[in-house]
Amino acid sequence: MKGSQENNKEYIRSTCRLCYNGCGILVEMKNGEPFRVKGDPIHPVSKGALCKKGLASLEYLSSGYRLTQPLIRVGSKKNPQWKEIQWDSALELIAERFADTKKRYGAESIQVIKGGAKGISDVLLKKFADALETPNYTSMASICFVPGEMASRFTYGYYAVPDFDHPPRCIIVWGCNPESSAISIYNDINKAAKKGAKLIVIDPLKSRLAQKADLWLKPRPGTDLHLALAIAHVIIREKLYDRNFVDRWTTGFEQLEKHVRAYTPEKAANITWVDRDKIIEAARLYATNKPGCIQWGNGLETNLNSFQTCRAIAMLRAISGNLAVPGGELRWAQPRTENVFPNPFHHAQANTGDENHERLIYERHQKSLSRNDNLAPFARYVTPPRVVKSVIRKDPYPIRSAFIQGSNILCSYPNSRETFEALKMLEFVVVTDMFMTPTAMMADVVLPAASYLEFDSIEAPCHLP
Numbered sequence: 001m002k003g004s005q006e007n008n009k010e011y012i013r014s015t016c017r018l019c020y021n022g023c024g025i026l027v028e029m030k031n032g033e034p035f036r037v038k039g040d041p042i043h044p045v046s047k048g049a050l051c052k053k054g055l056a057s058l059e060y061l062s063s064g065y066r067l068t069q070p071l072i073r074v075g076s077k078k079n080p081q082w083k084e085i086q087w088d089s090a091l092e093l094i095a096e097r098f099a100d101t102k103k104r105y106g107a108e109s110i111q112v113i114k115g116g117a118k119g120i121s122d123v124l125l126k127k128f129a130d131a132l133e134t135p136n137y138t139s140m141a142s143i144c145f146v147p148g149e150m151a152s153r154f155t156y157g158y159y160a161v162p163d164f165d166h167p168p169r170c171i172i173v174w175g176c177n178p179e180s181s182a183i184s185i186y187n188d189i190n191k192a193a194k195k196g197a198k199l200i201v202i203d204p205l206k207s208r209l210a211q212k213a214d215l216w217l218k219p220r221p222g223t224d225l226h227l228a229l230a231i232a233h234v235i236i237r238e239k240l241y242d243r244n245f246v247d248r249w250t251t252g253f254e255q256l257e258k259h260v261r262a263y264t265p266e267k268a269a270n271i272t273w274v275d276r277d278k279i280i281e282a283a284r285l286y287a288t289n290k291p292g293c294i295q296w297g298n299g300l301e302t303n304l305n306s307f308q309t310c311r312a313i314a315m316l317r318a319i320s321g322n323l324a325v326p327g328g329e330l331r332w333a334q335p336r337t338e339n340v341f342p343n344p345f346h347h348a349q350a351n352t353g354d355e356n357h358e359r360l361i362y363e364r365h366q367k368s369l370s371r372n373d374n375l376a377p378f379a380r381y382v383t384p385p386r387v388v389k390s391v392i393r394k395d396p397y398p399i400r401s402a403f404i405q406g407s408n409i410l411c412s413y414p415n416s417r418e419t420f421e422a423l424k425m426l427e428f429v430v431v432t433d434m435f436m437t438p439t440a441m442m443a444d445v446v447l448p449a450a451s452y453l454e455f456d457s458i459e460a461p462c463h464l465p
């Protein structure tokens, strides 16, 4: 977006796209070129804050390691040699090879893989998959936000985010270190703590936030589900839950009460290695200092039992009466940009009213790698392990070719060894990236990608209550 003049300096207002948070940035221009990046103080979510990664945006932009020309591999995958080719030749080659794969094995044998959110280019990638007629489109969502989103939607129908503006009287930071991963949230938490909010940090590592916390719980990794159920046990046993909310808005509370009876703090202490008294103290602090909120993070979602863990935490929000209250947790609502910016995840779920469109989505899904994986009906992404298994074990059928956009799957997918084997076995791989990553080294064709500062897009930050 064209920016303003300030102190005789020209700024362009934009959004950092180096992660999902979408912090507001001001790009200072000098002689028509980006010169410096700083936080945009009027951005409603980030309020001027930028993390170190965002501040280094121009280093990515001008890095000498950037790819600038399409490359074709001429050596083997073990000893790759690279030859520069023109864009037209690269695109022709890609079109020919995908057409050939489709003719010989069917469109579903082509896998389209996306990395982190890249705004409008994600939409175009989904359209590319649709044009290829492959139902096999995947991202890292299943080990990122999907367990939390699914758990929230199954429990209370929407994704809730903390309302730091009012502010909360108790904050639980669970499985995340926002100082590193979401700087605006880190600032919000600190502000609320200064105003007197009780701070509970649940993290095996002693982050700076953990050092400042009123209570730091240090669970054995992978045991957060037991911890959440033990906290629910204490809240229910000591009758600290919000009776009014429970009576009015919940079903199945008796079953929950029965279910958590076995998860005593003593039992949880053995499993989680968190002191029994600290579990009880956390439950009391959260349930009696209202409004309260739980800022969760990927530490839960990249772990064992991620969906059920998030579900147990979602229930804590509900029984404590902290949903839909100022200073508690509010419904996350993106600005309505879906017509121009459809999230493929939501798009697949949307009832367009067009029967042909719905039938097409259904028929495509019937051919998807994940059709028998018992995913939620609105989950149309294929999960990364399923992609890898399909290549290696041909289960349920083999993927032969892949188009990978901005995703270094050798480093980001679970089980790098198997992912490496899968990349070796694929007959044809295209990678688009800004840099020659380990994954790009396994490609047949590498296309240089633009930085987020080099193309127009429409963005919506993910933490907008």
Ligand code: SF4
Pocket: 016, 017, 018, 019, 020, 021, 022, 023, 049, 050, 051, 052, 053, 054, 055, 181, 182, 183, 184
């Ligand atoms: S937290 Fe904000 S500044 Fe940092 S990478 Fe993400 S969007 Fe950019």
